[in-house]
Every structure is written in C-alpha cells, then in structure tokens.
Amino acid sequence: MELFFQQLTNGLAIGGIYALIALGYTMVYGVLKLINFAHGDLFTLGAYIGFTLLTSMNLIGKIGPLPTLFLFGIIIMGLVGIAGIVLERIAYRPLRSADRLAAVVSALGASIVISNSIMLIYGARFLVYPHHILPNFTINLLGMKIPFMRIAMLLLSIILMIILYLFVQKTRIGTAIRATAIDHGAARLMGIDVNKIISVVFFIGPALGGAAGFMVGLYYGQLNFMMGWMYGLKAFIAAVIGGIGNIPGAMLGGLLLGVIEALGAAYISTSWKDAIAFFVLIIILIVRPTGILGERVADKI
Amino acid sequence: MNRKYLIWAICLIFFLSPLFLNAYWVDVLNNIGIYAILALSLNFILGDTGLFHMGHAAFFAVGAYTTAILNTMYHIPILFLIPFSGITAAIFAYLVARPIIHLRGDYLLIVTIGIVEIVRIALVNNIFGLTGGSNGIFGISRPHLFGLIIRRPTHFFYYIWIFLAVSVFLFHRLRNSRFGRALNYIKEDEVAAEGTGVDIAKYKLIAFVLGAFWAGMVGNIYASKMTIISPESFTFWESVIYFCIVILGGSGSITGVILGSFLLIGLPELFREFAQARMLVFGLAMIIMMIFRPQGILPPPPRKYNVDQIN
C-alpha cells in the first residue's frame, strides 16, 4: 500500500508537468482547432533559454536563488511566449482559412525547424543545468519519502493553472478568448479583435510550456534538443484524455496520464508503460468519444 | 494530344533512368517509390475519406513482420507472401479500426498515433516471441522471379516502380467508381453522405482495410529489400512522414501524392550538402510549401464523365 502511494505521488509530479504543457495545446486548439505540434519544441526552447540565463548571468550570488529563479521564470515565459506569437504569425496565420490539415503539416515543419535550430545553436550533446540551485531535502509523509522539489513542482503547476483558469473565466480578455473559441465570426461581430486574441493565446500557451521547460531543466537537470517531442506527445494525449479545448480537462488529463503511467509501470510492466497509457487513452475515447470533460456535440442537422 | 505524348516520354525516360543513374540515386528513387505506394494507400483513408489517420506505419509494420516471420521460420518464398502480408495487415486494420471508427477528427488522430506506438512497443518487447525485440528480424531472403534474384538497386527499381504503376492504375480506376465517390461523400459531409444511403461506418472501415492491405504488401517489398527489419523503421514519425506526403502532395490526388513523395523523400537527399542543417532546411521547406500551396501541390482533378455520349 505504501508502494502504491509512493507511485501515486511519482505519477502526480510527472502529471503536473504534462498538464502544464497540455494547457498550451488545449488553449490553441480551443481558439484555432489546430494541433500545434511545435508546442513541445517551445517547451524545449524554454528549458534552453533557462540554461543560457543560469550559466551566463550570475544573479544567484547577488539576489539569492529564489528571486533569481522567479525573475528568470518570468523572462523565460515572456521570451517563449513571444516565440509562440512569431510562430503563429509565420507558420499558422497564412493558413488560417486553408484546410486544417495544411496547418498540421506546417506545425510539424515548425517542430523540425525549432528543434534543429536549437541543435545548431547549442549542439547535439546533452546540456546540464548548474547543480545545487534548488533546495534538496525529502519530506516524510505517512512513511513515504518525497523530495520537497516534487511537491513544490506540483504545487507550482497547480498555481499556474489556477491563475490561468481565473484569467480565462474572470477577465475581459478571458471572456474574449472564450467567445473566440466558440465562433470567430460572432466574436468579430461583437467587436473582438480575433487576431489579437489568437496572439494572446499563442503567448500564454507557449509561455506556460516554457515555464514547464524551465522547471524540467531545474529539477531533472538534463536537456536535449529532442526532449520536446516526447513531452509534447504526452501532453497532447493528456489534453485529449481530458477533452481537448477544455482547460480543466487538460489539468485533469495531465495528472491522470502521469498516474496511469506510474501505476502501469509499477504493477504491469515498465517496458509496456507507454503502451498501457495509449491503451487507456483508447478505452477512454471509446467510452467517451470527446474525452472526460469534453462536451458531446450532437450533430446539428 | 501533344501533352499525352509528353507524359509518355517522361515516363519512358523515367523508366530508363537506372541506365544512366548511379546506384545511390536509383536507391533514392526506390525509397521514393516505396513511400509513394505507402502514401497512396494512406491517401484512401486520409485524402479520399478525410479520416485523420497518423498511424499508418502500424499496418506497414504488420505486413513487413508477417513476411519476415513466415520467410525466416518457414522459408516461404517472398513473392508468395505478398498477398498474405496484405491480408494480415488488412485483418489487423479491421480489428483495430472497428471500435474507433466513430471517433471524430482529432480524436481519431490521437488514437491512430496510439495504435502505431502500441504496435512499435509490442514489437520491441518481442511479442509472442516472434518479432525478435529491438533486434528485429534478419536474414529475410530476396524475391526470386523467373530465376532472377532481385537484389541490386536497379532490380528493385523495376520491381517497386512496376508495382507502383499497377497500384496507380487500379487506384485511378477505383477513384472513378462508386466506391471512390462514396469516400468523397463522407469526406465532404458525413450527414449528407448517410442521407444519400452511404453506410459510413462500413465505407470508413473498408478504406482502412484497403489502405492497410496495400501498406501490408509494401511491407513485404520493404522487408525483402532491406533483408532486416527492426521496430525503429515503424515509428510514429514514419507515419507522420506519410501523412505529410499526402497533405503536401494534395490530398486525394494520385499524381500529387507521388510528387509529394519526390519532395519529402528526395529533398532531404538533396539537402545532404547542408549536413547538420539538413533537417532545418527540410522543416522550413515544409512550412513554405504549405503557405504557398495550402491545398497541396496538385489537388485532385475533377472526375470526368462522358455525358455527351448519353445525351
């Protein structure tokens, strides 16, 4: 039983990261019905920018670790968000009225471009974040040893998600985002600048992805230009499990996917772990064709 | 009429090209041919029926592994295994597509990604002790045809491109038939297609089964060409490439898909000069091509009907 809870916490920590990346997928999908396959690579970009900041600026000695990380986090979110806006301008906006699949291919091309640019700039070798930035102690909770950072990471993911949720639900821009997601034409008629809203979404989603990249870099330490592909795919699964386009769904899906993976690995087989995750995804979609929290849209005839 | 001669002349030059190309370029053409047939088989599902299917490598894998297992364990000649590989892949496609056929758009997309990944993981884990794990299966024999062993790139060139030509002939006919049109009805509007009496679930399934059948046969050709197959040749990324070929070439268009294979498989070879920047240039090319031709390079031409004859 102790093993079970230990694995549950392992899964939740991984799931928090998935959820944070999944939010970017789900938001972009919500307003553009586009699967942004380059999203995972923006996550990688966040991790690499974090690397550059940490190794080039020695702020930790001057203002202490936590303010530094907070400041860097904000800078990374800003830069990756801008990268997201640029990506949308170049690769997606010209295709907005075209067939949806054309944008998918463009997104795949963008994914290749971003990851290979990173490789050309930073090299193909694994990069490693500086050590000992983060406090490293474990917390004893009901007999389980949980590294403090895992709890902190999960909490931070949840805080970011709650901020995002409140932003989308309570603010004017959030309302505009929701309106745009429902109907571009109608939103435009209501005086919403749809292009601006799409840019906002392409800022927020990648910014969260970048933050996730920074967190992964800080905690796991190891970077590689290909890392975004796998995280991106997992986050996409998470978004679909929860019901793509649905913000609480992405959070739920991410955490659920992390837990499924952890428990699948623990009790069935580690080498079949990903297959188990996909299998569960397929079962969920067979039972609920639009994901757990996705709305069932009946065909209007 | 001139145009027709021009096309035939190009085809002729193309079929004679192994005579003046070196083995490397012939092999590039072979790869293009293999991808072209795979993409054409995906085109039924993605291009004609409009189903977002990103897991086609799974069917390719089933065909290739069927060939490899039966050939290495029971020494059945490769050519006899072509229909068998196709049928196995088709049965597999039927079994996996049936429960998910009602899924819409992006949900189908992620599920098909799941299928190809599950297949790959199963192959890596040496399922049933048959697939050789990550080693794959080696020692697959070459096809024997009338005493000739097909093994050099030039041999394979004719083997693959004649297979492609036959496939194109059949696919072209199929496109201009009740079946081909029905797939298009589904792509255009599922509700209206149902309302005109098309059994949507059945036709979608047939599209999957037919596409898988062809992919399975290509799996046979691929296995005998490489003589060794291993799971990394059947990844999700492979499926992504077929997907891009179809969309870039022009979904639903046979010529477009073939041209798409030339671009997506040929271009990286031309970009070899760029060395490490090769994939970067390739990715940029993908974006630029989509921006300038979002409908694909050659969208499908309208079907022609002999109306005057009836009037």
Add this chain to the structure above:
Amino acid sequence: MALLHLKNLTKYFGGLTAVDNVSFDVNEGSIVGLIGPNGAGKTTVFNLITGHYVPDQGEIIFNGQNLVKKPTHIIVSLGIARTFQTIRLFKELSVLENAMSGYHCRMKAGIFAGMFKPRWQKREERQAIEIALKELKFVGLDVDLNQKSKNLSYGNQRLLEIARALASSPKLIILDEPAGGMNDQETRELVELIRNIRDRGITVLLIEHDMSLVMDVCEYIVVLDNGKKIAHGAPEEVRENKKVIEAYLGLDEE
C-alpha cells in the same frame, strides 16, 4: 394503409422533451406539411424518421416495416429520401456527382468491380449518369454540370438537393424548408415542382415556414408546438384552429 405511420413518437434531449408523443399518418401519394413555430420539434421528427436520431419511445412504420433503430442508409434504401434545412451538398464535388450520389444506394459495384470494371459495372455507371441527368432536368436545373456545387446560387443548391434525393428513387421524399432563401419566382416554381414530384407517385412530407406555400400545396397538415401535436387536418381546418392561431400569435408572426 398509410405509407408512413408515426405512433406515440417521443424524443428527449437531456431534460428537454423535443418530441412529445406525436402520432400522425402520411398517406401514399399525398403532400403532407409539418408546421409549427420555431423550436417546435419539426426537424427532430424528420431526423427520427430518417434514423439520424433514435426515438426514446414510439414506432415509425414505413411501408409495413418498423424503422426504429434502423440505420439511416438502410432507411434510404427502403425508399425515404430527404433534403436538409441547412443545405448539405458535397461542396467540392461537381453538380453531376452530387446528383449521382443519390443513386448510390441503388448501385452494387464495390472495390473489385471498381478496380476491374466488368461490363455490368460500366452499365451501372452509365445508368447512374442517366438518372442524375434525368433528375437534374426534372427539377429544372440547367447549369454547367462540371462546376463545383458550392458555386451554385442558393436556390439552385436547393434544387440540386432535391434532384439528389429524387435520384435514389424514393417512395417518400422529405423536404426540410425547401423554399428557405428562395425568391418569389423560385418559390412559385418550387410549388410546381412539388406537385410534379407527387404526380410521379412519390409521397411528399415537408416542413415549411412559408405559410402560403404550405396552404397552397399541402393536402394535409400536422401542427407541432413545443414537441406536441396540437392540430391536424386539411389546410382550411388547420387555418381556423384556435390552438394553432394561439401558438403562432404567442410567438412572432412568421
């Protein structure tokens, strides 16, 4: 014996009762109108008949067969064809192909016949084109047959939808607001067309908001309000019916 017989038909959407215990008959060779204010459940009734929705209760008997739980494509092949309120043509396909699509359910060729084209398949293809041309002529659509259907005018798109429905050689045709978006001239021609369809022996069931058209062409009218049948009978009777007047006056005038 009626061609189509609805009995106690009920359909819920969540908490809403979209169709509430509706029964009526459509006699062979007649033109029947289904009217009612917006949201009365008319289109839902159509969707139940054509199998797009499955009723929660009740029976739909067509030509002696129960249609409940039969899939749409089977219902079409049994002889019920329909048009849609929001036009649903195959936009990227040609006018001719759209008309031919109706004949799909009467054809047999599958993959093998498509690939190897035996003589019967060629005959069948030819027949499909002939029927499509005949129905296009019948509805009076005289346009370039090779253009994409999305390029047609609104009125012509409606006509093409009717031609497509007719190409399936139905016993019953269901028209969902066929005059929607048509001008007066087109509407007059439509009335004529509906009568011609009936004269070919095809029963017509239609939803229409244009009251003059309904009163003009229909021989029998069923009125729905809030999912319930509130009246039925000949046009004159329905016109005088108090409940009907109330239902329409309660909402805004159509």
Add this chain to the structure above:
Amino acid sequence: MVKKILLFTLCLSLFYIPMGFAKSKIKIGLMCPQTGSWASEGIDMKKIVNLLAEDINKKGGVLGRKIEIIDEDDGGDPRTAALAANKLCTRGIVAVIGTYGSSVTEATQNIFNENKIIQIANGSTAIRLTEKGYKYFFRTCPRDDEQGRVAAKTIKKFGFKRVAILHDNTTYAKGLAEEAKQNLEKMGGVKIVFFDALTPGERDYTTILTKLQSKKPDVVFFTGYYPEAGLLLKQKKEMGWNVPFIGGDATNNPDLVKIAGLDAAKGFYFLSPPVPQDLDTPQAKAFLKAYQAKYHALPGSVWAVLSGDALLAIVKAIDGSKSTDPDKMAYYLHYKLKDMPGLTGKISFNEKGDRVGDLYRVYKVDDKGNFVLQPKD
C-alpha cells in the same frame, strides 16, 4: 496541365545532377549520425576522424597519396543509413568507417559487402554482425557477449546476491542485459530479482526506481546509455536509496557525472574499454592533446574514439598491403595486422573481423567525478 508537367520534370531533373570526382586522393568514407538522437556521437566521430586524417596527411599520407574523408549522415536510422551507404559506394571510396548503433550498421553491411568496400564499425556491438561471414566487415569495438561475461564476473566478484538488471529495450542494451543474465545464471549463487526496461528519453525515472527498490536488490546493473544512467543516479540519491549501481559501457561518458551531479555519481561502477585518458601510448596522448587544442573539449565517449582506431587500421592496411584492393586489405586486416598501437590499445582482428583482446575494464567514479580505472583482478 503544362505547369504540372513542368513541375514534375523539374523535380525529376534534380535527381540527375551528374557528379564528377578527382582521382588523386585515397578516399575513405565516414558514416556517422549527424542528425537525430545520436547526433552528438556522430559529430564527435567526424571531428576525430578528420583530425587524424589531417595528421596523417601532414606526415605525407599513405603510399605517397593523401587521404580524403568523405562523410555521410546516417541519421541514426537504418533506412537513411542504407541510402548513405549507397551514396558512399558511388563516391569511389576504398573503405568506410562506421557507424554507431548495431541496427544502423546492419542495414549497410550487405551494401558495402556487395560493393567490396572494407567497413570498420566503431559503435556496433551486436554479436550477430560478425556472425554472417561478411569478408570485408570489421569492428574496433568489442562484442556484447564479451561485456556480458565481464559484467557477470564483476558482479560475482563484488559478492552481490540479489541482482536487478535494467535495460532500455534498445538492441544493444537488451542484448547486453540478456548476456549478463545468462552468464549470472550459469555461474549460480546469484538471484535475478528484477529484469525489465525503462523508456529512454524521459526525464523522470522515479516510478521505475520505486519499483526497483521494492525488490530489494543488492546491486542494479543498468545496461542502457549515460543520459538515463545519470538521471537514475540522481533520482535514486534524492529518494535516499543507497544501492550500488553498475553500468554498461554506454554509460561511459563524462556527461554522466554532469547529469547526475557529483554527489550522486560518485561510487558508480561501469564497464568499458579503456578511455583514452588512461592509455599511456604516445599515440593516444598526442591525439588527445591535438584534439583538446583544436576543439577545446575532450571527446564525448570512447565510441567516437574507436572510429579513430578504425581510420588508423584502414591506413595501416593500405600501407601494409601496399594496395587499395579490398581483398588484399581484408587479408591484411584479418591475418597480418597484429597489435597495431591504436588510440584504445593494441588492435588486431580475428577471422570474423572482431577485435581481439580482453578490452573491458571496470571503472569507478571517484569523489572528484573522475573515471578511475580499477586494477584488473
């Protein structure tokens, strides 16, 4: 329509660009992954081979002719590799070095063999590669079965009773894991309490570590690669679990310590052919000095260095057989080449083309993060 035909012809014509080549230099091919997952290995290979080739040319080349290295990217993928091999075959090379990854190499073996081109692989340890009787195939790296034997011996020597074996489902790591398992079972007295794979390329391995911990092993033998090994060590440390880890030769990479952090990495044992730093041959020392001077870093792994040995063997074969004829060269490599001083020790090949000699050593990561060669027995 005309546009369509033009497009088509344009695309086709791109494939017919003729290629001419000069005859004066001796051309040696290098096949290495410059893109894809193993790009870092391939880029190092390219650096090493080019550096050595420059050096050889500075000393006058071989048989009075300069050598030229022609490199092709194999992308770390069998299909791209087959194309790269075909391309190299058309460039007039006498021999080829490479590549990294057994299945990638395997896809090219018959192509080079049919074209009678000597191939010396550097990072392809699968046993079967040299069991097919290819006359022109050699490798400077040892085979998995040898490492499996050494691994079992080492585990036994340390006196561990409950052994967990973890691989990553790649051809190489699984092969090694199975070899080690068989050898351990044969020896007896050791219980295998865990045998499974992780998914390479992830960041979080706490799930599998938690599962491993519950099996209470005395030692964990991880046969996969250094990125995962580094993370395993780091996360194991965080969990407060102190179990010794032994790694296979793919963990031999200085980045291991960087990824794991010094605290977590120290005390880690791994098996490997000797790293260049530990060789006191003048060859190796001079090479490392030159490499450091030119690229301001040390080579990432021993596998890339083995590609340098492949080049040295090829040059030696040309020199020794006084010819670039593949049959004469192959004969020389098989039977005449004895104890050639290479970067990683003395090089000889047996009849199958495998490198002869007891290459594997045990290394330990010390308190400063250095890889320290453990005394042999």
